[in-house]
Amino acid sequence: MTNPVLVEVLRGAVVESAHRGAIAVFEADGKPVWEIGDTARSAVKAIQALPLVESGAANAYGFGNRELALACASHSGEPAHVELAWAMLAKAGLDETALECGAHWPSSHAATVALARAGKAPNALHNNCSGKHAGFLCTCVHAGIAHRGYVKSGHASQEMVRDAMQAVTGAAHDFHHCGTDGCSIPTYAVPLRSFALGFARMATGVGFEPVRAKAAKRLLSACMAEPFLVAGTGRADVALMEAAPDRIFVKGGAEGVYCAALPELGLGIALKCDDGAGRAAEVMVAACIARLLHADKALAAKLIEQAHPPIESRIGAKVGALRPTAALS
DSSP states (O other), rough: OOOOOEEEEEEEEEEEEEEEEEEEEEEESEEEEEEESSOOOOOOHHHHHHHHHHSSSHHHTTTTTHHHHTTTTOOOOOOHHHHHHHHOOOOOOOOGGOOOOOOOOSSHHHHHHHHTTOOOOGGGSSSHHHHHHHHHHHHHHHHTTTOTTTSSSTTTHHHHHHHHHHHHHHSSOOOEEEEEESSSEEEOBBBHHHHHHHHHHHHHHHTHHHHHHHHHHHHHHHHOOHEEEEEEHTTHHHHHHHHHTTTTTTEEEETTTEEEEETTEEEEEEEEEEEEHHHHHHHHHHHHHHHHHSHHHHHHHHHHTTTSSSEEOOSSEEEEEEEGGGOOO
């Protein structure tokens, strides 16, 4: 099937381009609340961080909301992110050389400029996934697992992650659905509805044993308490979670993916922009959450505003905007 157009891009009053996509919203008992289109492929870090908490590693190293939020992050590589990832590794007696995620320049322009001005090159701590990988490594050290090669399929670390992902989403995570993520760990093609269901479970604990329910709540609460550490300065994830503290969990992913949870409604959300455009995915998730939280008119208005970001010229004049289509209204 062809997914519908969910976001339009205006130049003046003219639709200049459009983005198709799909959305799934589920309750924790498996009841679909809202579905648009159909697609698969996503990546979710809050679920991948469950072994860090469930193994006892987070408690053993004294990790609080800041560290757990970073373990769920796709951060911008700003100094606070880099320093905290280093501190997490240090608790386990490791440093950045243990990271196997690779290095890239920070996505934060200011952080990249500062690093270059200092005559330095980025290392693995600047990788947007360094917090997640620090969590993997801390779990390995705490559990007495040899950490070299922890990113590879079949390593005990990735088996713990795979088992958690499979149990939470109810979808197969096996060789036939497996690829390799940009940070080198296995990644799996999973229907959006499975991730929506998984995040509804993460938000409510429905279907979980007490240990997992407690760990899931702790991770989502940490992200909502420390949104900057989940993303970074000026990022949509931060704006959405700060719009309603402790009420909205959102996490963007690669290729136009977003997962979210609304604990007060017991709902999980997963969506994808077909062409992988992050700008459209940000509009989609803001509009989707605004619709679901429509009873809070002030909050819904704030979210709707975020779903209509302006396009500006080089001198700062508004020359267009993005907007959700009627399918998202």
